Amino acid sequence: MxxxxxxxxxxxxxxxxxxxxxxxxxxxxxxxxxxxxxxxxxxxxxxxxxxxxxxxxxxxxxxxxxxxxxxxxxxxxxxxxxxxxxxxxxxxxxxxxxxxxxxxxxxxxxxxxxxxxxxxxxxxxxxxxxxxxxxxxxxxxxxxxxxxxxxxxINTRKTNYVHAPFELGKAEVVSNGKDVTILTYGLMFEQAMIAAEILEAEGLLVGVVNMRSLKPVDENAILNAAASDLVVTLEDHFVTGGLYSIVAETLLKHRTTANVLPIALNEKWFRPALLPDVLQYEGFTGKQIAERILGYQTAGDQPLILANEFAE
The missing domain is CATH 3.40.50.970 (Thiamin diphosphate (ThDP)-binding fold, Pyr/PP domains)
Structure with missing residues (x-):
């Protein structure tokens, strides 16, 4: 094998x-x-x-x-x-x-x-x-x-998803969405797919993009995502310098803008536990991500970093 x-x-x-x-x-x-x-x-x-x-x-x-x-x-x-x-x-x-x-x-x-x-x-x-x-x-x-x-x-977790062939500098566009596009990478791809399924059940048109190549990055994938009503950057990384920063740099470079909701860690380390408990405690399960996006969609909240709100 x-x-x-x-x-x-x-x-x-x-x-x-x-x-x-x-x-x-x-x-x-x-x-x-x-x-x-x-x-x-x-x-x-x-x-x-x-x-x-x-x-x-x-x-x-x-x-x-x-x-x-x-x-x-x-x-x-x-x-x-x-x-x-x-x-x-x-x-x-x-x-x-x-x-x-x-x-x-x-x-x-x-x-x-x-x-x-x-x-x-x-x-x-x-x-x-x-x-x-x-x-x-x-x-x-x-x-x-x-x-x-x-x-x-390195990520050796087994999932049922079969990915497209890889090319340096290219993202994997799983789906396109008019209402929401989730840009993510690594482990959080699993949760993005769960969140997308929940959001689609609520009637939203959801895109998911696997930003597997972060440098060089697929600028076209980011610019295409910016056409959605909401762009979500989802990552198990500090908000500073990661995908949210990459998206911001790309949009500024091309003199355009987008409505962006970053879901990341905000200068705080996560509480150690078994992985399912880490995701739940820090608010990074697919269900919690979908709820966050739905809350943003319905209430029109300003984009706020999911910064360990569940921590003591």
Whole structure:
């Protein structure tokens, strides 16, 4: 059965330029040491050293695929990612494990909820966020084949949705909506689909767009969504620097505007718990999202960030 590890193993067998690296986080690549031999490198809990070594390998013509917890990969090693991979434009492929709400039971130190913001600010860095395992498997070959450094919010959750083929810089338009268009990425795609079903049952015409490529971003998808009466940006990330900021930047760039409701975390970390409880407590279930949108539609509220209203 194909999964992330199987896909990476197959890719590395077919191309000996690939080197798999980890900073003692083998959850995604547990069986690869036996299959890749000296092309599997575990540096221990040394994310900065790992990035420096990856840059050296890339300078020698290798393609390092680099694994660590998303929070440590993007923050502890930030300067090394920026300077060694980004500025040099080397093809280091960063696979961030348990980003956003996927770190569910972990506290603030392990929560990567500003990773999109800081990674997309790095020169030459590209940023991606698969919606689920099917999306992940369709996206990674193109990401690994790109000559640029890349950061991916790894998501191995299984869903029943079958995604369209992936193209760098292109969003996946699931549906178009006149009343509401939900722009989302990663884990929140599941909840966006639930919310859309609830809203459609209320008679609204709802669009859902999987913004799987956050940098480069599909500006046309954003501009098309802006034609809806309401655009919702939905993300398990701080509101600053994430999709809401990307949408704002895009609209300003094209000298247009839209009615935008951001649903994101507002400078506050989420309460650790099992994932269903995290979503419920923080107000990010499909039902709660739909209720928020319906409330906006009927009451004409000003767009407010869903900022942990359910917290004590």
């Amino acid at each position: 194909m999964n992330y590890e199987a896909l990476l193993t197959e890719t590395a067998w077919a191309d000996d330029r690939f080197v798999v690296m980890t900073a003692e986080n083998r959850a995604l690549v547990r069986n690869m040491p036996a299959t890749l031999g000296n092309r599997f490198i575990d540096t221990g809990i040394t994310e900065q050293t790992m990035i420096g070594a990856a840059a050296g390998l890339a300078l020698r013509g290798r393609t390092p695929v680099i694994h660590a917890l998303a929070a440590f990969l993007t923050m502890r090693a930030y300067e090394f990612v920026r300077t060694d991979l980004g500025i040099a434009n080397l093809p280091g492929k960063l696979s961030g494990f348990i980003p956003g709400f996927l770190s569910d039971a972990n506290g603030p130190t392990h929560q990567a909820i500003e990773d999109v913001a800081i990674m997309r600010g790095i020169p030459n860095m590209t940023v991606f966020a698969p919606a689920d395992e099917d999306d992940l498997l369709k996206m990674m070959p193109a990401i690994w084949a790109s000559p640029n450094p890349a950061y991916t919010r």
